[in-house]
Amino acid sequence: MKKFTLLIILAISITSCDAPRDRRTAYTSRTGSTYSPSYNSTGSSNTGSSTDDTTDSTTDREDTTTDTAIPDEIKHCSWSTDGSTNFAESNSHLGQYTICQSTNKQDVWIQVKTPITDAQVCMIPTHNSGSSSVYVGEPRCLMISESKKIYKVTLYANRSGYQNFSISGVMVMKDKSFFYPAPFYQYVLSPDAYIYCSQFLDRYKDASYCNAFKQVGQYVYKQF
Numbered sequence: 001m002k003k004f005t006l007l008i009i010l011a012i013s014i015t016s017c018d019a020p021r022d023r024r025t026a027y028t029s030r031t032g033s034t035y036s037p038s039y040n041s042t043g044s045s046n047t048g049s050s051t052d053d054t055t056d057s058t059t060d061r062e063d064t065t066t067d068t069a070i071p072d073e074i075k076h077c078s079w080s081t082d083g084s085t086n087f088a089e090s091n092s093h094l095g096q097y098t099i100c101q102s103t104n105k106q107d108v109w110i111q112v113k114t115p116i117t118d119a120q121v122c123m124i125p126t127h128n129s130g131s132s133s134v135y136v137g138e139p140r141c142l143m144i145s146e147s148k149k150i151y152k153v154t155l156y157a158n159r160s161g162y163q164n165f166s167i168s169g170v171m172v173m174k175d176k177s178f179f180y181p182a183p184f185y186q187y188v189l190s191p192d193a194y195i196y197c198s199q200f201l202d203r204y205k206d207a208s209y210c211n212a213f214k215q216v217g218q219y220v221y222k223q224f
Contacts, residue, residue: 073102074109074150083147087113091220094121099172101224102152108170111150116143119176122191125155126169127162128223133169135198136162139191141175173219180212190218 070079077100078088087096096113108123120141126133136157144151157165173190180188188196193216197209213219 070150071102073104073107074100076100076103077109079111079150080113080147084113087111093173093218094220097220098150099170099220099222101167101170105167106156107152107154109150109152110144110172111147112144113147115145115147116174117145119174122173122175123153123155124171124191124194125157125167126171126221127157127165128168133221133223134162134165134202135159135171135195136165136167139175139195141191167224169221169223171219171221176218178216178218180216182212183208184212194219 078086078098080086080098088098088100090096094112094114094116098109098111100109101107102109108125110121110123112121121144122139122141124135124139125137127136136159137155138158140153140155142151142153155167155170157163157167171194173194175189175191177187177189178193180186180193184193184196193209193213197207197213200206200209
């Protein structure tokens with residue numbers, strides 16, 4: 001009962017500061033896009049498409065373009081042209097994937113081999129200093145439904161007090177509930193669990209919530 005009361009107090013203190021109060025509003029506030037390359041037998045680009053997802057927009061709309069090459073801003077990363085091979089990394093949470101920061105430092109692009117149909121995927125921008133990191137902006141979420149598409153998410157350093165921090169990493173996770181052990185002792189949506197742990201660590205120098213978050217392991221951390 002004591003632990004549960006502590007969690008309630010923590011949740012109230014977080015929502016009273018800078019954590020999003022309305023997940024749907026916070027996660028669907030601006031416009032994101034996707035790029036879908038199609039290749040011929042020689043490996044050159046034939047066609048592509050761009051899609052605006054509900055991740056960053058309050059309305060659903062879809063734009064399609066053709067004869068589009070992989071943007072220059074992400075050519076420094078490894079992308080799969082067939083949706084099956086050449087992914088950069090692998091993790092039990094997302095499977096095989098590539099996560100890449102654009103040369104403009106604000107956009108992060110993601111491609112996964114196995115489409116994720118049970119939840120949105122959320123990205124939370126972070127700033128790294130040595131072995132430590134801190135989140136600097138709100139979660140941005142999208143559906144990843146096709147393995148050949150490269151999805152773009154624009155991140156913002158808009159957390160109160162952290163607007164001048166650069167984005168040098170990203171925490172990526174499904175917007176899905178998992179059971180987190182002590183001191184959570186309950187099911188929590190992963191993005192919320194990460195924000196809770198970060199806030200608690202910031203304010204009280206207590207890493208127990210972050211340790212529980214890491215123990216469950218339902219996330220991917222990418223440092224650029």
